[in-house]
Each structure stands twice: as structure tokens, then as C-alpha cells.
Amino acid sequence: MNRLPVLPLIILATLILGAGCLEEQGVVPATPPTGHAAMLLLLDDAAGKIQDALNGLDQATAGAAGALETPGISGPVADTELGRIVASQPVVQDVITYNQDAVVLAAEPEAAKVLIGRVLDVQPTLQAVSEKPLMSALFPLERGRDGVAIVHPVFSAEGTFVGVVSTAFSPYELVAPIVLNVSQGTPYSFMVVQTGGRVLYDPDPEEVGRETFDETMYAEFPEIIAFARQYAGNRTGYGTYSFHSTGFGEVVRKEAFWTTVGLHGTEWRVMVIREV
Numbered sequence: 001m002n003r004l005p006v007l008p009l010i011i012l013a014t015l016i017l018g019a020g021c022l023e024e025q026g027v028v029p030a031t032p033p034t035g036h037a038a039m040l041l042l043l044d045d046a047a048g049k050i051q052d053a054l055n056g057l058d059q060a061t062a063g064a065a066g067a068l069e070t071p072g073i074s075g076p077v078a079d080t081e082l083g084r085i086v087a088s089q090p091v092v093q094d095v096i097t098y099n100q101d102a103v104v105l106a107a108e109p110e111a112a113k114v115l116i117g118r119v120l121d122v123q124p125t126l127q128a129v130s131e132k133p134l135m136s137a138l139f140p141l142e143r144g145r146d147g148v149a150i151v152h153p154v155f156s157a158e159g160t161f162v163g164v165v166s167t168a169f170s171p172y173e174l175v176a177p178i179v180l181n182v183s184q185g186t187p188y189s190f191m192v193v194q195t196g197g198r199v200l201y202d203p204d205p206e207e208v209g210r211e212t213f214d215e216t217m218y219a220e221f222p223e224i225i226a227f228a229r230q231y232a233g234n235r236t237g238y239g240t241y242s243f244h245s246t247g248f249g250e251v252v253r254k255e256a257f258w259t260t261v262g263l264h265g266t267e268w269r270v271m272v273i274r275e276v
Contacts, residue, residue, distance in 0.1 A: 036257070039188060043257050043272040046182045046190060050270060051261040053174050054135075057092070057150050058263050060085045061167045062133065064095075065152035073097035073154050073163045074105035082108035085167055091174045092167055093147050097154070099163040102126060115142055129153050130161045135263040138198055138209070141168055146209060148200075150263065171268075172208055175201040189273050191256075197228045200268060227256075231269045235260040245275060252276075 033041055064081040071077035074097065082095040086108045094112040098104045102120045107113050120142070128134055129151045136149045147168040156162050171192065179190035179201065192201040197212030212218055212228045219225075223241035230239050240255045258271035 038186070039257050039272045039274060042182055042186065042188055043259055043270065046179050046272070047259050047261050047270045049178045049182070050175060050192070050268075053091075053178065054150075054261060054263050057089055057167055057169060057174075058133070058135075060089060061095075061150045061152045061165050065154045065165045068097070068154050068165065070157055072156075073099065073165070078106040079108065082106055082165070089167075089169070091169045093141060093145060093170060094143060094166075094168045096166050096168075097163055098122070098166070100126065100161065105163070112143065118142065125149075125151060126164070129164050133264050135266040137194055137196070137266065138171065138200060145170070147171075171200040183272075187274060191271050191273060193228075193231070193269050193271075195232050195267050195269065197232065231258050231271070235267070240276075 032038065064085055067081050068078055078097055082097070085095045086092050094107060094109075094115070096104050096107045096112065096115055098120055102122050104115045104118050104120065107115045125134070125136070130153055133150070133152045136151070138146050138148055141147045148171050149166045149168045151164050151166045153161055154163050154165060175190075175192050179192075183190060189203050190201065191199065191203075193199050193212070199207050199210050199212070202208055207217075210217065212224065221241065221243055224243055227239045227241045230237055236257075236259045238255070238257050240253065242251055242253050244250070245252045252275045254273050255276050256271045256273040258269045260267050261270055262268050
């Protein structure tokens with residue numbers, strides 16, 4: 001999925017043309033962008049890197065699904081293909097295959113092999129993924145943690161749907177190193193949420209996993225609910241609200257820009273935030 005550009009075209013054009021003129025004159029800009037321009041640049045950078053990471057997981061899962069067309073979704077070849085995903089993608093928690101009856105037939109890493117033979121409650125997923133790949137919302141994994149799954153169908157050489165490859169990963173662990181690196185040395189922070197308001201990443205770990213619209217913590221701050229409705233219905237935007245400073249300090253005014261990343265129709269809102 002291609003992410004929607006964050007920077008308005010007029011800002012991009014100004015930055016590019018200005019840089020070109022300065023380079024021709026041999027002059028280096030004296031100061032980096034600040035304020036909204038800096039926020040938009042950081043947001044564009046972080047969103048691009050998050051999308052790249054999602055794309056990498058998606059491509060690895062799709063590759064395994066394609067490789068299992070002939071050998072099938074259990075056995076040594078399946079173990080090798082699933083193990084390759086685990087080895088190359090540090091944020092992965094479990095990679096499994098399961099058949100049309102939702103029975104797990106292969107699993108990696110070693111600790112996940114306890115899932116083999118288990119019947120999963122995934123009938124809606126099976127029905128949907130038989131037609132196209134998907135990325136799930138955050139849900140409780142079988143081994144007791146929350147994660148998101150990227151699921152690709154596996155078809156036999158004759159074109160019959162035989163099951164899936166499902167790669168479960170931690171959104172927090174995917175996002176955290178990216179946004180911490182992008183925002184290092186700046187006064188800005190990041191948050192990543194599902195369109196329904198569930199928090200996938202926040203600098204305050206206590207907020208991760210919370211449902212904005214059904215959380216008593218946010219009920220005292222009606223502006224947050226209004227802001228959540230804004231980002232739920234718009235792929236990009238800007239808003240302001242009041243809430244505790246990072247670390248649950250005093251209540252402060254905040255402003256945020258957001259954009260969208262995602263896969264297979266499932267979207268995450270990525271936002272850069274500044275206290276004002």
C-alpha cells in the first residue's frame with residue numbers, strides 16, 4: 001500500500017526549489033525547519049519508514065505462501081519458510097500455517113510449536129483471506145500477547161485454497177525504534193493508532209492497547225474524543241486537544257498532524273505531536 005503524502009505540495013515545492021537555488025549559489029541553509037514545517041517533515045519520514053517495515057513483513061509472508069504452493073503448508077519446507085521469516089524480521093512473534101479447518105499445521109519459532117494441532121477461532125479470517133491477503137486489527141494471540149497478523153492465502157498447484165501463512169508481530173516493537181530515532185533531539189513525540197481509536201504506540205506505555213472511545217481515562221477530556229473522531233474519518237489532518245504531558249504530568253495543550261499507513265485495507269494513523 002502506498003502511503004498518502006504528508007507534506008502539502010506547496011511546502012514540498014518551496015523546500016525543493018529553495019534548496020536547489022541555495023545549492024546553485026553554494027549556500028547552505030542556516031537553520032533547519034521549525035514548527036509545523038518540522039513536524040510535517042518528521043511525520044513524512046516516520047510514516048515512510050513504518051510503511052516500509054510493514055511492506056517488508058508483507059513481502060516475507062507472501063513469499064512464504066508462494067513457496068508452499070507445491071510442498072504444502074506442513075513439513076520441512078514449511079518449517080524452513082516460516083523460520084526464514086522469524087530470522088529476518090525481529091518484530092515477529094509467531095509465524096504459523098493453518099488449513100481450511102483452522103488447524104495449525106506448522107509454527108515458528110520453536111516456542112510457538114505448542115500451537116501445532118490447535119484449532120483456532122478464525123473462521124471470518126479464513127473466509128476473507130481465501131479471496132485476498134489481509135492485515136488484522138490488534139488482537140490477543142494464542143500465546144498470551146497482543147499482536148497484529150498479516151495473513152496470506154496458500155493455493156495448491158491446481159489453484160485450490162489449502163490454508164494460510166500468518167505472521168503475527170508487535171506493532172509497538174515495530175514502531176518504537178523508528179519514531180524514537182526520527183524524533184531524537186526534537187520536542188516532538190509520536191503516536192500510532194487504529195482508525196477505531198485503539199492505541200498501538202505511545203511514549204506512555206500505559207496508554208498502549210487502550211480504546212480511546214471506551215476508555216475512562218479519556219472520558220474526562222472530551223477534546224480527545226473529538227480529535228479521535230477527526231482522525232478516524234480522515235486519512236490526513238491536523239487537530240488540537242488538551243491532555244497530560246508525557247509521563248502523565250500536568251495537563252497541557254497539544255497539537256498534532258497525522259497521516260496514514262497500512263496494508264490490504266487496514267489503516268493505521270501515524271501522528272506527530274507537540275505541546276504548545
